[in-house]
Amino acid sequence: MVRITKKNVSSQQKGHSDVSPSQNPSNAMKRILLFVLVLLMSVSCRKSTPNDRALFNLQGNVRDLTITKSSEALPDETVATIHFSKEGMITNDDSHFNIDRSYGALHVKGGWGVKISHDLQFDDEGRLYHYTTEDRSLPQPLMTETTLLYEDARRLPRAMRVVSRQGDNPPAVTEGEFTYETDHMGNWTQRTWNGEREQRKITYYNNDRSVENCPMSQYLDWRLVILLLVSVLIALPMLLHMLRRTILRKKREPMTEGRFRDLRSAAGSEVEASASECAKAREYLTEIDSLWETLPVTMNDQPQKAPLTHSQILKSDRLLRQVYAIRPTDRKIIDEYNRLGDILNKMEDRVFSGSWLFVLTTLVILLGVSLWTSEWICLIAGILCSVLYALGSMRPVFMHLRREIRHGKQRDGFVAVVFGTIFGTLTPRKSRAMMRKWNPDAHIIEIHGAERILFVIVGIVVMILFTLFMWAIAIINYLRNYIIYM
Numbered sequence: 001m002v003r004i005t006k007k008n009v010s011s012q013q014k015g016h017s018d019v020s021p022s023q024n025p026s027n028a029m030k031r032i033l034l035f036v037l038v039l040l041m042s043v044s045c046r047k048s049t050p051n052d053r054a055l056f057n058l059q060g061n062v063r064d065l066t067i068t069k070s071s072e073a074l075p076d077e078t079v080a081t082i083h084f085s086k087e088g089m090i091t092n093d094d095s096h097f098n099i100d101r102s103y104g105a106l107h108v109k110g111g112w113g114v115k116i117s118h119d120l121q122f123d124d125e126g127r128l129y130h131y132t133t134e135d136r137s138l139p140q141p142l143m144t145e146t147t148l149l150y151e152d153a154r155r156l157p158r159a160m161r162v163v164s165r166q167g168d169n170p171p172a173v174t175e176g177e178f179t180y181e182t183d184h185m186g187n188w189t190q191r192t193w194n195g196e197r198e199q200r201k202i203t204y205y206n207n208d209r210s211v212e213n214c215p216m217s218q219y220l221d222w223r224l225v226i227l228l229l230v231s232v233l234i235a236l237p238m239l240l241h242m243l244r245r246t247i248l249r250k251k252r253e254p255m256t257e258g259r260f261r262d263l264r265s266a267a268g269s270e271v272e273a274s275a276s277e278c279a280k281a282r283e284y285l286t287e288i289d290s291l292w293e294t295l296p297v298t299m300n301d302q303p304q305k306a307p308l309t310h311s312q313i314l315k316s317d318r319l320l321r322q323v324y325a326i327r328p329t330d331r332k333i334i335d336e337y338n339r340l341g342d343i344l345n346k347m348e349d350r351v352f353s354g355s356w357l358f359v360l361t362t363l364v365i366l367l368g369v370s371l372w373t374s375e376w377i378c379l380i381a382g383i384l385c386s387v388l389y390a391l392g393s394m395r396p397v398f399m400h401l402r403r404e405i406r407h408g409k410q411r412d413g414f415v416a417v418v419f420g421t422i423f424g425t426l427t428p429r430k431s432r433a434m435m436r437k438w439n440p441d442a443h444i445i446e447i448h449g450a451e452r453i454l455f456v457i458v459g460i461v462v463m464i465l466f467t468l469f470m471w472a473i474a475i476i477n478y479l480r481n482y483i484i485y486m
Contacts, residue, residue, distance in 0.1 A: 052082075052090040056200075057155075060185040061086065064203040071196045086205060125153065140167035156180055160193055235388060238478055242391040245482060246350055252320070252341040255334055260327045273329045281328040284319045285336050291315055296405060307347055308402040310485040316344055347398040354393030354477065359386045362467045385470045392477035399485060 053062050063086075067079040083092045121130040128148060135142040143165045148157040161175040176194040183189050183202060190199045261271050273281075291312050292305035307313050323337055366382035466473070480486050 053084060053088045056082070058187055058202070060187065061205045062088075062187070062202055063205045064201075066201040068199045068201075069196070070199075127155070138166070142166045155186065156182075156188060235384070238475075239388065239391070242388075242394070242478065242482060246391060246394050249348070251345045254338040254341065255324075257329050257331060257334060260329050260334065264327050264329070267327075269327070271329075273327060277326050278328050278330045278333055281323045281326045281330075281333050281337075284323045284326075285333065285340060288316045288319050288340055295401075306343055306398065306401065308398050308405070310396075310398075313344065313348065313398065316340070320344070347396065347401070349397045350394035350481075351397060351400060352390065352393055353395040353400070353481075354389060358466065358470075359390060361463055362386060362470055365464065365467050382467075382470075385474060389470055389474040389477065392474045392481060395481045396485070399481070 053059070056065060058065065062084055064084070065080075065082045067082075069077055069079050081092070082090055085091050121128070123129050127150065129150070130145070130147050133142075133144040133146070135144075145163045147161045149159045149161070150156075151158050157178060159175065159177040161173070164172045164174075174194060179192045180188045181190040185202075185204070187202055188200065189202060190197065192198075260273075264273070265271055289305060291307065293308050293312075295304045295306055297304050307316055320337065320341055323333075328334060328337070362382055363379070363386060366379045370376045370379040
């Protein structure tokens with residue numbers, strides 16, 4: 001019977017597992033964390049389900065496996081032919097493998113002799129690095145210890161060292177390096193070690209053209225694929241809308257008498273606007289001025305006005321378009337048109353109202369997760385969510401101005417306050433004293449001793465939670481700054 005154990009080892013003795021990596025607690029935690037992060041950010045991962053393919057170091061939707069061994073002294077011999085279901089379970093009874101999961105892990109009973117037992121050890125990556133075989137079918141039991149050596153995080157072992165002991169005879173040591181031939185899925189189809197050759201014929205379901213044959217299929221299923229597609233369908237219109245309102249926004253251009261005359265001439269109208277047309281244009285401009293709110297500032301002893309709501313922006317834009325359609329040629333009307341258009345342009349400009357510290361923290365956390373799990377999909381998801389958050393936090397100037405007028409000063413966003421407070425707690429005492437010197441009005445909270453440690457722990461948890469829900473914060477900011485303008 002095969003007995004499976006796991007053990008931490010040095011990088012020199014790491015090996016590859018013929019049993020599912022998810023049996024390793026470290027790997028299980030990595031995949032659970034991957035699932036939570038990327039599910040919430042629309043790039044979905046999950047812990048892989050152990051199946052019989054893992055016993056043979058197979059990835060992809062393998063259907064059939066035929067193993068053939070040969071050496072210089074022996075011809076080719078078919079060792080086993082194994083059939084797998086689509087779920088990865090062995091379906092044929094003549095495979096010499098009896099899988100038992102009653103102990104919460106994969107066990108193989110029988111094999112090529114009921115008196116042969118195996119003790120397998122795996123590293124933190126779920127790779128087999130050492131196993132001991134005891135053959136009690138012989139007059140003198142044969143003990144064999146096999147060690148597999150790897151390079152870095154590679155899936156296939158580089159070399160193998162075998163130590164055999166039988167009775168009182170001195171141990172026999174054999175070691176050598178592997179040479180491989182692999183298919184497009186990374187599964188080895190032929191390997192050679194010290195003159196012994198082993199071949200594998202691998203057949204995949206659907207001629208290996210389905211999504212299930214992708215290496216990602218070990219943690220993707222149709223539910224998460226649907227979630228990913230829905231997320232893309234939601235995020236893409238948001239991204240295009242925000243780009244059109246920020247980077248791709250076309251501002252109103254100032255007009256001159258000559259340009260309006262050219263437009264009137266090209267349209268076949270009189271070069272000079274009539275008195276009734278100019279009167280109508282003045283009426284529209286006066287209506288725009290009446291829509292706007294008076295600001296608590298003056299310029300040249302004159303009160304200043306500006307639009308402070310989105311509805312005022314839309315009505316003003318519609319009235320300015322009507323003035324443009326008239327194409328007035330009166331100098332004073334054109335100057336007023338340009339002045340109001342310039343104010344509208346400035347009010348529709350956008351400034352970042354979020355927290356760059358939040359973005360940086362999110363990317364650092366996800367970079368650490370990606371390095372830990374070797375799954376860069378988390379970092380890619382974090383970058384996409386950071387872009388959505390940054391664009392969604394671009395608030396129009398008229399909203400900033402309205403808040404400043406109504407509340408007396410500009411207030412920081414909730415996320416900026418949270419992250420500023422957390423990192424402010426970590427600021428050294430000398431830095432806080434200098435901050436008070438340069439800014440006596442600064443509100444600085446003093447936390448010492450155990451309270452500070454507790455606050456830091458809570459702050460780290462809060463930062464991780466904010467990172468997980470960055471996609472939700474990005475959607476909320478998008479709705480506030482681009483749809484309802486609150």
